[in-house]
Amino acid sequence: MKMESVLIWRLLPLLTLIASTLIFFYAQNFNKLPLDKCSLLPYHHYWISSKRIVTPEGVVSGAVEIKEGKIVSIVKEDSKHGNFKQEVVDYGEAVVMPGLIDVHVHLDDPGRTEWEGFLSGTRAAAAGGITMLVDMPLNNDPSTVSKETLELKLEAIKKRIYVDVGFWGGLIPDNAFNTSALEGLLSAGVLGLKSFMCPSGINDFPMTNITHIKEGLSVLAKYRRPLLVHAEVQQDSENYLDSDDPRAYSTYLKTRSPLWEEAAIRELLKVTKDTRVGGPAQGAHLHVVHLSDSSSSLDLIKEAKTSGDSITVETCPHYLAFSADEIQDGDTRFKCSPPIRDAANKEKLWEALLEGHIDLLSSDHSPTLPELKLLSEGDFMKAWGGISSLQFVLPVTWSYGLKYGVTLDQLALWWSKKPAMLVGQESKGVIAVGNHADIVVWEPDVDFDLNDDYPVYLKHPSISAYMGRRLSGKVLATFVRGNLVYKEGNRAPAACGVPVLAK
Numbered sequence: 001m002k003m004e005s006v007l008i009w010r011l012l013p014l015l016t017l018i019a020s021t022l023i024f025f026y027a028q029n030f031n032k033l034p035l036d037k038c039s040l041l042p043y044h045h046y047w048i049s050s051k052r053i054v055t056p057e058g059v060v061s062g063a064v065e066i067k068e069g070k071i072v073s074i075v076k077e078d079s080k081h082g083n084f085k086q087e088v089v090d091y092g093e094a095v096v097m098p099g100l101i102d103v104h105v106h107l108d109d110p111g112r113t114e115w116e117g118f119l120s121g122t123r124a125a126a127a128g129g130i131t132m133l134v135d136m137p138l139n140n141d142p143s144t145v146s147k148e149t150l151e152l153k154l155e156a157i158k159k160r161i162y163v164d165v166g167f168w169g170g171l172i173p174d175n176a177f178n179t180s181a182l183e184g185l186l187s188a189g190v191l192g193l194k195s196f197m198c199p200s201g202i203n204d205f206p207m208t209n210i211t212h213i214k215e216g217l218s219v220l221a222k223y224r225r226p227l228l229v230h231a232e233v234q235q236d237s238e239n240y241l242d243s244d245d246p247r248a249y250s251t252y253l254k255t256r257s258p259l260w261e262e263a264a265i266r267e268l269l270k271v272t273k274d275t276r277v278g279g280p281a282q283g284a285h286l287h288v289v290h291l292s293d294s295s296s297s298l299d300l301i302k303e304a305k306t307s308g309d310s311i312t313v314e315t316c317p318h319y320l321a322f323s324a325d326e327i328q329d330g331d332t333r334f335k336c337s338p339p340i341r342d343a344a345n346k347e348k349l350w351e352a353l354l355e356g357h358i359d360l361l362s363s364d365h366s367p368t369l370p371e372l373k374l375l376s377e378g379d380f381m382k383a384w385g386g387i388s389s390l391q392f393v394l395p396v397t398w399s400y401g402l403k404y405g406v407t408l409d410q411l412a413l414w415w416s417k418k419p420a421m422l423v424g425q426e427s428k429g430v431i432a433v434g435n436h437a438d439i440v441v442w443e444p445d446v447d448f449d450l451n452d453d454y455p456v457y458l459k460h461p462s463i464s465a466y467m468g469r470r471l472s473g474k475v476l477a478t479f480v481r482g483n484l485v486y487k488e489g490n491r492a493p494a495a496c497g498v499p500v501l502a503k
């Protein structure tokens, strides 16, 4: 009896120590358990620290506090020491920037998943630092032109998107005069509408004329959402002759002159005046997609802005990176519409972007099957038009922008803040308290060769016009609403992106 009680007394401190150690480790590990598979980082509350955090107040050194998917504080360097009670991911000199929002993407799903699809497409987006993309209503089959066809997309994204995805609905002659059909589509959550002023190349997505566009704007006014327009109108004067070499890029260029863009924009401006304050379509907004012509077309848009029209314009990295004289005959990877024009045009696009006349950038990622690119025939007239680029837009904009002195703030403006405004997402697009923790971490000074050894997640890397290039700016990590979805070649086990629907 006596012996036993002595033993207990002797063992008690040890037992207490063991118990408290167990509790300590349990508590520690509880926080570290992969509570779900959505993130490569098992914390719900943590800090991302860096010497270069891109905020609306400029680039700061410090840390971003993230809790339950949101940014809850931004701590400047001086005040941060010793204050962290939770986990810190330190990125040193790497840039911490708002995730990119790509408002113009064709993922071809459902119906043409062999072209791209949500799975490969959003994985490539995550690897490229894109935290939200907006999927176009065409190239998927059927086209997204009604509430019912939008539902097919919502079904197709389930467990198949690594980043957040919003949707544009299609404005076509068939629904343009049917207010209840358009309202059904808008009420179902599309972020706005998209239409073409020339043939789209997709049978169930016919082109609209200016009457359809005017009708569309009047419905959109009520919802305060934008109409995106492919602004090219076919001009009779420029024809493809049998004597022209279809492998020559100059042939393709000749058949789609800047006059197509100019004519379309001139027509559009007849109806965008309705969007002015006090106008019949006040509340609606017109956004010109993928502008290529930096001369008359751009001047017209500038004038409209000055007059108070609610209008914005985007261009794409391929118009900023390439010029016609560099495109080899037969290299149909570079075919897109409107076409990539001459070097002087490219210089003027940069100028307009830097001066703010071009509002934002988008990829217009528009892939297809390698067979339809006709890479071996090299026939520019018959090949599918569209540039495959989604994973590379950040390093491309940075690499080609270096000689124009592009800043981190400008990248964040063109790729995050302005796109978020276009799609009406007030909780995205800037690193600010209360916003979604949508963040890209990247190394501006690291160069890489986009060769066959480079991990490309797009379904068909071979059709991308960027393959073979040397680029600057390597994406290290991508966070979507606090989930680390991509980290140096690895992705989160589960695809936990969510649909972004307008309310």
Ligand SMILES: *[C@@H]1O[C@H](CO)[C@@H](O)[C@H](O)[C@H]1NC(C)=O
Pocket: 146, 178, 180, 181, 184
């Ligand atoms: C308008 O759209 C609605 C809903 O999609 C449809 O039921 C109706 O038949 C359409 N009306 C016309 C005239 O096409």
Ligand SMILES: *[C@@H]1O[C@H](CO)[C@@H](O)[C@H](O)[C@H]1NC(C)=O
Pocket: 173, 209, 210, 211, 212
């Ligand atoms: C546009 O097409 C519709 C038919 O869908 C037609 O009623 C309208 O007059 C056309 N508008 C113009 C300007 O051609």
Ligand SMILES: [Zn+2]
Pocket: 104, 106, 136, 364, 366
């Ligand atoms: Zn497009």
